[in-house]
Amino acid sequence: MSSEKRTGPARALRCRECGHEYPIEPIHVCEFCFGPLEVVYDYDWIAARISREKITQRAPSMWRYRELLPIDGEPKVGVQNGFTPLVYAERLAKALGVREVYVKNDAVCHPTLSFKDRVVSVALSKALEFGFDTAACASTGNLAGSVAANAAAAGMDAFVFIPHDLERGKVLGAAIYGAHVVGISGPYDKVNRLCSEIAGRYGWAFVNVNIRPFYAEGSKTLAFEIMEQLGWRAPEHIVVPMASGSLLTKVHKAIREFVKLGLVEDAGTKLYGAQAAGCGPIAEAVQKGREIIRPVAEPKTIAKSLAIGDPADGFYAVRAIRETGGWAEAVSDEEIVEGMRLLAETEGIFTETAGGGTVATAKRLIASGRIPKDASVVLCITGNGLKTLEAVEGTLAAPPVIEPNLKAFDALYETLKARRKAA
Amino acid sequence: MKLRAWLTFGPEHVQKPMIWKLIKTFDALVVNIRTAEIKEDKALVALELEADEDTLEKAIAWLQDQGVHVEPIEQSVIAG
Ligand SMILES: Cc1ncc(COP(=O)(O)O)c(C=O)c1O
Ligand SMILES: [Zn+2]
Numbered sequence: 001m002s003s004e005k006r007t008g009p010a011r012a013l014r015c016r017e018c019g020h021e022y023p024i025e026p027i028h029v030c031e032f033c034f035g036p037l038e039v040v041y042d043y044d045w046i047a048a049r050i051s052r053e054k055i056t057q058r059a060p061s062m063w064r065y066r067e068l069l070p071i072d073g074e075p076k077v078g079v080q081n082g083f084t085p086l087v088y089a090e091r092l093a094k095a096l097g098v099r100e101v102y103v104k105n106d107a108v109c110h111p112t113l114s115f116k117d118r119v120v121s122v123a124l125s126k127a128l129e130f131g132f133d134t135a136a137c138a139s140t141g142n143l144a145g146s147v148a149a150n151a152a153a154a155g156m157d158a159f160v161f162i163p164h165d166l167e168r169g170k171v172l173g174a175a176i177y178g179a180h181v182v183g184i185s186g187p188y189d190k191v192n193r194l195c196s197e198i199a200g201r202y203g204w205a206f207v208n209v210n211i212r213p214f215y216a217e218g219s220k221t222l223a224f225e226i227m228e229q230l231g232w233r234a235p236e237h238i239v240v241p242m243a244s245g246s247l248l249t250k251v252h253k254a255i256r257e258f259v260k261l262g263l264v265e266d267a268g269t270k271l272y273g274a275q276a277a278g279c280g281p282i283a284e285a286v287q288k289g290r291e292i293i294r295p296v297a298e299p300k301t302i303a304k305s306l307a308i309g310d311p312a313d314g315f316y317a318v319r320a321i322r323e324t325g326g327w328a329e330a331v332s333d334e335e336i337v338e339g340m341r342l343l344a345e346t347e348g349i350f351t352e353t354a355g356g357g358t359v360a361t362a363k364r365l366i367a368s369g370r371i372p373k374d375a376s377v378v379l380c381i382t383g384n385g386l387k388t389l390e391a392v393e394g395t396l397a398a399p400p401v402i403e404p405n406l407k408a409f410d411a412l413y414e415t416l417k418a419r420r421k422a423a
Numbered sequence: 424m425k426l427r428a429w430l431t432f433g434p435e436h437v438q439k440p441m442i443w444k445l446i447k448t449f450d451a452l453v454v455n456i457r458t459a460e461i462k463e464d465k466a467l468v469a470l471e472l473e474a475d476e477d478t479l480e481k482a483i484a485w486l487q488d489q490g491v492h493v494e495p496i497e498q499s500v501i502a503g
Contacts, residue, residue: 017458033458034427034469034496116502143502163501188501189494193483196495197426208502243503292465295431295492305503312498354503 008072009046013037013213016316024070026130026210036312037213039070047261052232062118062221064228068257069122069221070214076128077154078121082221084109086229089379091346092359098366100376102235103343104226106383107351111153112173113384114305114352115222115247116146120207122218124150127205133157136204138195140304141170142383147207148179159204161195163188167390188298188309216313219247223254226378227264234259234267235378237371239362241354242273242282242328243308245317247382252320271321272371273328274361276301276353280330282314286321287328293318302333302391303353305383327370328361335360337395340385350385358382425473426483427457431492432466441491442468448485451478469496 013022017035028037050067058064062082063075085105093101106115124135135151136159137143144160151158160174164183175181184191199206207215227234234255240248252271258264275283278301281293293314299307321328339359344350358379365371402408446454455471472479486493
């Protein structure tokens with residue numbers, strides 16, 4: 001691909017292992033060493049076109065930072081996605097015992113209430129540039145809904161593969177958009193292999209397979225927004241949930257890009273990863289100082305959106321965490337639920353299990369002193385609690401039911417008051 | 424049919440000629456090692472396996488029976 005013909009910032013795809021470069025095409029694996037491919041940019045091209053002023057004048061969406069996203073023309077899918085609130089969380093900070101907490105609230109990301117709308121928006125915009133008319137993915141929840149919704153809005157056909165025993169709410173959350181939802185039975189590794197084979201055989205834009213290098217870049221916008229919303233500052237400490245580890249590696253890349261372009265100063269940002277104890281292969285590698293990630297054959301946690309046993313970007317996530325002097329924790333299901341309740345009760349934000357794990361991880365890191373008490377911390381809350389209601393069901397007392405008269409309520413109110421006093 | 428896969432070998436395999444055994448067991452299978460990382464207690468091998476669909480399925484089942492973890496080259500294709 002000659003630079004004369006190029007109309008966007010992406011220069012090539014490059015193998016993260018051997019450095020071999022490829023033209024911008026729907027490919028994801030190096031032909032030489034099987035390493036994953038990553039988008040590399042022409043930062044001179046970008047520097048000549050991007051500025052704080054230009055960004056702030058644009059509409060409030062993730063596409064404010066389009067010079068740092070790998071598409072050539074105008075975004076075609078998810079034009080309004082992103083630009084979620086960054087909440088100054090004073091009450092949560094107090095509860096966690098740290099000076100300052102900011103919550104990046106992707107629980108309200110448009111249109112499907114998780115940060116996956118960012119990656120899908122870039123993946124499908126790129127897919128249309130490549131000329132695909134069908135989108136596909138394999139997912140246990142958030143990605144399924146996001147691909148189905150964004151494909152529908154773009155007029156693309158969608159195939160969504162899910163484990164056959166997925167919760168009904170999640171199946172409906174993809175089917176409502178008219179996607180072809182296909183359940184696959186059998187053990188996880190077989191389901192996974194079949195999805196890889198389908199991606200290889202059918203000429204679709206399989207967002208997290210052949211479009212993965214582009215898809216993953218969408219995650220950077222979460223961090224771009226945080227830095228802009230902090231008043232053009234990089235965070236001191238940032239806690240990121242990890243499944244494949246892609247989001248964490250892209251938060252790292254986004255911060256380095258803003259620093260490189262002079263949009264923020266280097267704050268020596270430390271990255272922390274959050275996983276669940278029932279599936280914490282990346283956290284385990286960080287804690288034990290290992291290079292190789294040990295896959296988890298049978299993930300067991302309520303944090304289904306983080307339960308990826310063999311994380312494709314695990315190695316790179318470990319490296320980013322080590323390089324920045326961060327850490328990772330794998331928290332229990334009880335801590336996850338406690339984290340969900342804490343965020344809801346202190347900030348009025350209902351996150352799904354992944355967010356509960358992020359809060360719980362921050363709590364551990366602050367308690368252990370890895371994050372100092374006088375620090376400023378950003379928590380990436382990436383999904384919505386209404387999608388994982390089953391996780392908190394049974395942990396909250398059923399509401400009392402009263403007769404339809406004032407006397408009944410007066411009596412109840414007295415007992416509630418007494419209980420409150422006792423507590 | 425071609426399959427690009429990561430094979431993870433545990434401590435019980437590291438010193439054994441596992442890939443030689445695989446080729447011996449399946450005549451119709453062509454394998455091509457693309458990269459490998461071998462540690463004391465663990466080995467990670469990127470392998471290209473080529474055969475008819477039936478042989479390929481059997482070869483994978485054989486590896487799994489030996490306790491080898493077989494994953495597509497993308498590792499987890501399923502996302503959250
Ligand atoms: C809500 C939520 N948070 C975080 C993640 C982590 O994503 P990654 O695979 O990029 O590590 C996921 C992935 O599915 C998710 O659904
Ligand atoms: Zn390579």
